Each structure stands twice: as structure tokens, then as C-alpha cells.
Amino acid sequence: MSEVPATTPVSSPGLTRGSTPSGDDDDVVDGRVKPGHDLGKAWRIARRSFVVVATVFVLSGAAIAAWVYSLGPLPLEQAKQVSTTVVDRNGKLLRAYAMADGRWRLPVVAQTSVDPGYLNLLLAYEDKRFRAHAGVDPLALGRAAFQLFTRGRIVSGGSTITMQLARLLEPRQQRSVGAKIRQAVRALQLERRLSKDEILDLYLELAPFGGNLEGIRAASLAYFGKEPKRLTLAESALLVALPQSPETRRLDRHPGTARLARDRVLDRMVHEGKVSLDDAAQAKAVPVPRLRKPMPILAPHSADQATSLVKDTPQIRLTLDAGIQKTLESLARDRAAALGPNLSIGIIAVDNESGDVLAHVGSPDYFDDRRAGQVDMTRAVRSPGSTLKPFIYGLAFEDGFVHPDSLIDDRPIRYGSYAPENFDMTFQGTVPVRKALQLSLNVPAIALLDRVGASRLSSRLKQAGARLVLPKDEAPGLAMGLGGVGVTLQDLAQLYAGMARQGSARPLREIMQANGGDDRETLRLMDPVAAWQVGTVLLGTPPPDNAAHNRIAFKTGTSYGYRDAWSVGFDGRMTIGVWVGRPDGAPVPGLVGRTAAAPILFDAFARTGKLPAPLPRAPKGILVSSNAKLPLPLRRFRPLGELIQTGTEQALHIQFPLNGSRIDAAGIAEGTFSALPVKVAGGVLPLTMLVNGVAVGEIDGRRQRLVDPPGPGFVRLTVQDAAGAADTVVVRIQ
Incomplete structure (x- = not known):
């Protein structure tokens, strides 16, 4: 057995000769680990662990961020898609439409x-x-x-x-x-x-x-x-x-x-x-509902029209008043049921001041096929019967050849092959103009229209925004005064609202602009004095049974063959128009405006919940007088050709231009107009010349004068003599 030298180092487990423990060489001395070696090793392990954890954390965060990014933006655009809703002027829901997917x-x-x-x-x-x-x-x-x-x-x-x-x-x-x-x-x-x-x-x-x-x-x-x-x-x-x-x-x-x-x-x-x-x-204790209720469907015709005109808008605001709309829809439904099957009713209510439509009832029941419920009868072109007569009288008042207290003859008369007759086939004799309009006599209305001119009436109504429909290739004639023309209830309501505004019409509006603006222009219907006179006369029209007198200025109408019954009226606040008839235009025996439409009109005013407002005050220039105190030319209406005799003098008469003539007076220089010669016969000197009611001077001793026309269009020329006699012609300058 050999001895081991004392200087020979003892090998540690896992170590071989000439090797050292892992780590720096300084950590080992004579084959032994220094005391600080455990702490350094732990620190290195912790540092490596932190790097691993941080790496995992960063990678996880990146993965989460990538996943969140992969989700894309919030799908809010699709959520903004909603049903189209139609609301009234106060934001109340009138009708809603389901989305495209139902x-x-x-x-x-x-x-x-x-x-x-x-x-x-x-x-x-x-x-x-x-x-x-x-x-x-x-x-x-x-x-x-x-x-x-x-x-x-x-x-x-x-x-x-x-x-x-x-x-x-x-x-x-x-x-x-x-x-x-x-x-x-x-x-x-x-x-x-x-x-x-x-x-x-x-x-x-x-x-x-x-x-x-x-x-x-x-x-x-x-x-x-x-x-x-x-x-x-x-x-x-x-x-x-x-x-x-x-x-x-x-x-x-x-x-x-x-x-x-x-x-x-x-x-x-x-x-x-x-x-x-x-x-x-x-x-x-309250039971739960077991059935779904139908969605609101007020003013369906207005809503359909609005959605067809306004696109890509989730909410459309109308000028309608939901309370009035609901009330008048109920009224139309009740009255249609009482009138009988197949009859429809149209009602429209308009605010006089703004021209905004407050209620629009196109039919009694939108879903009633027997009454063609989805046909909007306020937009249907129908014969207006006598409802245009007030505008004939208005132009006659404006022209100054008649006054509400003037006398007019209601007697048989013929205009070529046309012989107008009254509705009851009788004649009243000589009556005040006021009464002739209130009783809706046909013969006086046609006599005035003959003096005013059918073309002028048509032109004035179109100027005020009404769309008149005449038979193909037919010019305006005397028959239009009794319904020989097509018109809609909406246009009639616009005209009557213009009369309530003292002759200044505004186009009707149902759809309110998103910015609250209003770009409608005012349209001329007639002079304020004439409009006020017509309104005052209509205010005295005998109302239906059990209705209050002198509350509503209104007019009724019945078309030829009892196909359409009308009643349109206004107070100081609102105008309401009513139409009754069959949508297919078939006659309805006994259908008369006074008995079928007028009661609905008065009931509609009553159901609005407001007392009738007084008409506007009389404008300046109103002549209020009994017939006996009127100027001689205004005491009695005389048709064209019938002249006023003043003692032994020859009757005053405008020889040129002829009434109703068309005169080409265009000048050469800068679009001016040539002077228009006027020639007069008879009358007591001095003679005064008036153009559109405005005096422009006297006519010379030769009874001639050159007049400067105000411009293209209709011009009313009047000559008045010293005895108060007058003659008037209306010509068209072109």
C-alpha cells in the first residue's frame, strides 16, 4: 500500500485533475469555492429569469395587442342604421317604416x-x-x-x-x-x-x-x-x-x-x-299583453310622399300637427261610414299665416280597398264645381266695376251656344252681388266672368300657384266658372288661404327643411281690398243646419253629374278644405256640397279645439256704403255693351282698345313699351283716365290720350266722366 503525498489535492466529486468549478476562475482557490459564490449564482439565475419573464410578457402583450388590433374598429356604423320615422312639427311620431331586413x-x-x-x-x-x-x-x-x-x-x-x-x-x-x-x-x-x-x-x-x-x-x-x-x-x-x-x-x-x-x-x-x-x-297582478299592436300610422299619404322625396334621412319632420291630424282622420272615417260604401273623403287644413299644412287626410281608411284608401284624394284632379266663383268676384271687385252692394241681374242669358242655368233651375231676378255669391247663383257669376275674362282668371290663379287642368287643346272659357276645369283640393286650399291672407298666397308646405329654413315666395292672388270684400261676403253665407252663423267664410261646390262635393272655408287662423266623392269618378245621386261636404267642414273646425278666429281687419281703401250711396257706375252691374246713360249726353264708351284685345306694344329701345292710344266716345267732360285703378291724368277735348302701359300682361283701363259714369276695358300687352 502506497502512501499518498500530503501535498496532493483531494478530487472533489465531479471534478477532475486540472479542472475548476463552473464560474469564474477567481471563485475557486486551491480547489475550493469562495464564500460569495452562492449569492452571485442566485443573482445570475434571477437575472436570466427576469429576461425570460420580460420576454414572455412582451411577446404576450404584443400578441394581445395584435389580437385587439385584429378585432378592427368598433362596428358603430351598422348600429346607426334605424327605421325611417316621420314625425310632426312637434316631434311626435306619425309613422315609422321597418328597415330593409324587416x-x-x-x-x-x-x-x-x-x-x-x-x-x-x-x-x-x-x-x-x-x-x-x-x-x-x-x-x-x-x-x-x-x-x-x-x-x-x-x-x-x-x-x-x-x-x-x-x-x-x-x-x-x-x-x-x-x-x-x-x-x-x-x-x-x-x-x-x-x-x-x-x-x-x-x-x-x-x-x-x-x-x-x-x-x-x-x-x-x-x-x-x-x-x-x-x-x-x-x-x-x-x-x-x-x-x-x-x-x-x-x-x-x-x-x-x-x-x-x-x-x-x-x-x-x-x-x-x-x-x-x-x-x-x-x-x-297586471296581465301581460298577448298580442302585438300595430305601429302608428298617422298621415300615411303624407308620410309616403315624404319618404319618396327625402332619401337617406332617418327622421323626416313634417309641418303636420299630430293632434289635429288624428282628430280629422277620425272625422273622415266616421263621416265616410255614414255617407255609404265606396265614398271617399279628403280633408286638408292649412295655417293661413305660414302656408304650412297642419292636417292631411287623403282617404278615410288607408287600408280600405273598396274606397281606394291608398289614393290620396287631396292630390286628385277633380272638377271644382262652384268653388272658383269667389275668385271671379274678387277680380271683379279688383277691377272696380262692381261692389258687394251693387245690383246684378239673375235672369236667362245666352253667350253664343252657352246658356248658364242655376243649380235649382230657377232665377232670382235682380239681387245684390253679395247675395248672388252667398247663394252661389250661376248666371251672375258667368256674367262677371265674361267681363273679367276667363283667360285672365286662369292666369291669375296659376300665378297664385294653382295648377289648372283643361281638356286637351281647349282654352279657358266661361264654363270654368262652374267647374269646367280640373283642380286639386290642395290647390284650392292654397287659393283660399291666400284670400284669408288678404290676397297674398303662399305655396303649401308639408316637409320641413332640416335647417329650419323657408325659401317659399309670396304669390299675388288679388288686391287686399278685393280679398277682404270676398272674405266678408263669404262670412255671411248661410251655414249648414245647427251650425253657428258668421264664424267661417266658406264656399261649397258640386261638380256636374254629382261626382264631387266640395266645401272650403277659412277663419282668421286656418283654412280647411273638404272633398267628398267616389275615387273612380262615378256619379253619386244626391251628392251635393252643401249637404255632404259643408257639415264636415264645420265639424272639422269645431274638432280642432279652438274657437274660430276673426278675419283680419279691413285694409285701407275699403268703400263701405249702401247701394243708394254708391257712385253711379257701381250701383248696378251692366254687361259689356250696355252703357250708362247720363241725361241727354251720349253714354261714355271706350272705343279703342277693345275689351279683351291683345296688343303688341313692344318698343325697340332697351325693351321699353310704346305708348298705347286710348279713344273714348261720349261722356261729360272732363274725362279722367285710370290705369289699373290709378289716375294718370285727363283726356283731351278730342277724347284721346296716349297711355304708357306698366309692362307686359293684363292692363285695366278705366275712363270716368264728370257725372260719375265710367267704362272699363281689360287688354293684354305682349
Whole structure:
């Protein structure tokens, strides 16, 4: 056995001769590890671990960021798609249209259009800390997880309102942890993008309520028939419960399940002290609706017209007043049922001052095929009967050859082959012009129209915005005074509203501009004095039975063959027009404006809920006098050719130009007009010349004068002598 030298080092396990422990050489001395070696090694391990963890963290963050980026932007544009709604001048819903895919989704503003009690109940049940959290509520998630762990089933959800909105924006196919994480991320994005009120509004628009109903407004209208501004506790609890499982709780299929869900909401609110026990018991006793109600459909013809004209607008505001519209629709429905089958009714109400349409009833029932309910009879071209007579009288007053207290003959007369007759086939003899209009006598109206000129009447009505339809290739004639022309109820209402405005018409308006502007121009109908005189005469027209006198200035009309019955009237505030007849134009024996349309007109004024307003005050220049005190030319109307005799003098007569003639007076220099020669015969000197009612000087001893016409168009030339006799002609300068 050999001895080992003392100087020979003992090999450590794992070491060989000439090797050292891992690490720096300085850590080993004579084959032994220095005391600080353990601490340095631990530090190196920690440093390496930190690098690994940091790398994993960075890579995970990058992966999460890439995943979030892959989600894309929030799908808010699709959520902004809502049903087109048509509202009245005050924002009340008239009609809504389903979206292209058949869903009902109506815009909501929670702060103004939803019952506060419902909002409080919704937040208390679904998201107590909605106003405090940033989209995700850790307390709610923790509570839901604890309940799931301790009870083995889902007791309450942890989703916030914002997370539920995220799910509605991006519907999921199944419930999973990944889907919940996605909702949480989207909820955080929503909270950064939108305010709390905007999130709540969007949720209330998108929340499902069964079938094709989305949003609180659609559900409230379909189930309760009302806007969600005023909801009972029972209704609020039901609407809170439905979105949790909209298809299994559909009221029209599973009313029992819906009722149980509603009662659970109430029980929980009682447990949390939000609702008293008595209130909850009363709410539970209320039955749930089992059938859906139809969506509002007021003013369907106006709504259809508006949606055809205004595109890509979620809300269209009309000038209509929902209260008046609903009242007049009910009136038309009741009266149509009383008048008999197949008869339709059109009613239009217009604000005199603005020309805005306040009510538009195109038919008694939009869905009644027997009455052609979808045909808008306010826009149908029909024969107006006698409803144009007031404008004949107005132009006669304007021309100055007749006064309301002038006398006029109602006797048989012939104009070539045309012999007008009165409706009752009788004649009244000599009557005041006022009475002739109030009794709607035909012969005096045609006599005045012959003096005014049918072409001039047609031109003036068209100038005021009315679209007159004549038979093909036919010029305006005397027959248009008794209905021989086509016109719509809307145009008649515009003309009568212009008369109520003292001769200044405005085009009717139903669709309000988005910016609230109004670019309509005022149109001339007749002089203010003439318009006031016509309105005063019509105010005295005998009203229908049991109606008040001197409240409404109105006129009736009946077309040839009893096809159309009309009545149009106005007070100081409003003009209303009524048409009654068959949409197919078939005759209806006994259909007369006075008995069929006038009672509806007076009832319409009464149902607006306002007393008739007085007509405007008389403008300056009104001549108020009895017949005996009128100037001689105004005491009695005389047709053309019948001259006034003044003692032994020759009757005053304008020899040139002839009445109704067309004169080409265009000058050469700068578009001026040549002087128009006027030649007069008879009369007592001095003779005064008037152009359009304005005196321009005297006629010389030769009874001739050159007159400067005011411009192209109709010109009224009048000559008056010293004895008060006068003669007038109307010519057209072109």
C-alpha cells in the first residue's frame, strides 16, 4: 500500500485533475469555492429569469395587442342604421317604416324619450355601477364567479350594460371565455369612444325584445301602443326582463314565461329595496299583453310622399300637427261610414299665416280597398264645381266695376251656344252681388266672368300657384266658372288661404327643411281690398243646419253629374278644405256640397279645439256704403255693351282698345313699351283716365290720350266722366 503525498489535492466529486468549478476562475482557490459564490449564482439565475419573464410578457402583450388590433374598429356604423320615422312639427311620431331586413329599430334619446322609472329599474337590475365603471365591473364579475363556484350554476351575470352593448354590436354564436374577453375589450373601447349617455341610448336602440323588435321604443309601441315616455311599474319590469331571453319570452308566443321573468325582476327589486312590496304586488297582478299592436300610422299619404322625396334621412319632420291630424282622420272615417260604401273623403287644413299644412287626410281608411284608401284624394284632379266663383268676384271687385252692394241681374242669358242655368233651375231676378255669391247663383257669376275674362282668371290663379287642368287643346272659357276645369283640393286650399291672407298666397308646405329654413315666395292672388270684400261676403253665407252663423267664410261646390262635393272655408287662423266623392269618378245621386261636404267642414273646425278666429281687419281703401250711396257706375252691374246713360249726353264708351284685345306694344329701345292710344266716345267732360285703378291724368277735348302701359300682361283701363259714369276695358300687352 502506497502512501499518498500530503501535498496532493483531494478530487472533489465531479471534478477532475486540472479542472475548476463552473464560474469564474477567481471563485475557486486551491480547489475550493469562495464564500460569495452562492449569492452571485442566485443573482445570475434571477437575472436570466427576469429576461425570460420580460420576454414572455412582451411577446404576450404584443400578441394581445395584435389580437385587439385584429378585432378592427368598433362596428358603430351598422348600429346607426334605424327605421325611417316621420314625425310632426312637434316631434311626435306619425309613422315609422321597418328597415330593409324587416326589423323595427327606432331612434332613442334616453334623457327625453324614456321613462326615468324604467331607466332606474334597468340600471338597478342590470348594472348598478354603470356610471362609475370603465366598461367592465370587476365586482360584478367576481360576484358572478363566486355564485357559480358556490352554487354550481349561473345566478347572475357579470356583464355590464356596455358589455351587453358590445355583444349586440357583434353577436356571438356561443357562450365562451373567449367571447367574454372579447366583450370586455370592446366594452373598454366603447367607454373610450362614447359617453355614458351615448352608450345607454345605443343600448336602448339595439336591445332585442323578441321577433323583429329592437329597442325600447319599438317594444313599447308594439306591446303597449304608446311611446316609452310614461311606463307603469309592471310595464317597466317586463321591458327589463325581455332582453335577457327575447325569444323564449316573446309575449305573442310565451306570455307565461314572460310574466314569470317580469315577476322575478320585481322580486329582486323588492329584495334590494328599490320597490315596495305593495307596489310589486300590484304590478304582478297586471296581465301581460298577448298580442302585438300595430305601429302608428298617422298621415300615411303624407308620410309616403315624404319618404319618396327625402332619401337617406332617418327622421323626416313634417309641418303636420299630430293632434289635429288624428282628430280629422277620425272625422273622415266616421263621416265616410255614414255617407255609404265606396265614398271617399279628403280633408286638408292649412295655417293661413305660414302656408304650412297642419292636417292631411287623403282617404278615410288607408287600408280600405273598396274606397281606394291608398289614393290620396287631396292630390286628385277633380272638377271644382262652384268653388272658383269667389275668385271671379274678387277680380271683379279688383277691377272696380262692381261692389258687394251693387245690383246684378239673375235672369236667362245666352253667350253664343252657352246658356248658364242655376243649380235649382230657377232665377232670382235682380239681387245684390253679395247675395248672388252667398247663394252661389250661376248666371251672375258667368256674367262677371265674361267681363273679367276667363283667360285672365286662369292666369291669375296659376300665378297664385294653382295648377289648372283643361281638356286637351281647349282654352279657358266661361264654363270654368262652374267647374269646367280640373283642380286639386290642395290647390284650392292654397287659393283660399291666400284670400284669408288678404290676397297674398303662399305655396303649401308639408316637409320641413332640416335647417329650419323657408325659401317659399309670396304669390299675388288679388288686391287686399278685393280679398277682404270676398272674405266678408263669404262670412255671411248661410251655414249648414245647427251650425253657428258668421264664424267661417266658406264656399261649397258640386261638380256636374254629382261626382264631387266640395266645401272650403277659412277663419282668421286656418283654412280647411273638404272633398267628398267616389275615387273612380262615378256619379253619386244626391251628392251635393252643401249637404255632404259643408257639415264636415264645420265639424272639422269645431274638432280642432279652438274657437274660430276673426278675419283680419279691413285694409285701407275699403268703400263701405249702401247701394243708394254708391257712385253711379257701381250701383248696378251692366254687361259689356250696355252703357250708362247720363241725361241727354251720349253714354261714355271706350272705343279703342277693345275689351279683351291683345296688343303688341313692344318698343325697340332697351325693351321699353310704346305708348298705347286710348279713344273714348261720349261722356261729360272732363274725362279722367285710370290705369289699373290709378289716375294718370285727363283726356283731351278730342277724347284721346296716349297711355304708357306698366309692362307686359293684363292692363285695366278705366275712363270716368264728370257725372260719375265710367267704362272699363281689360287688354293684354305682349
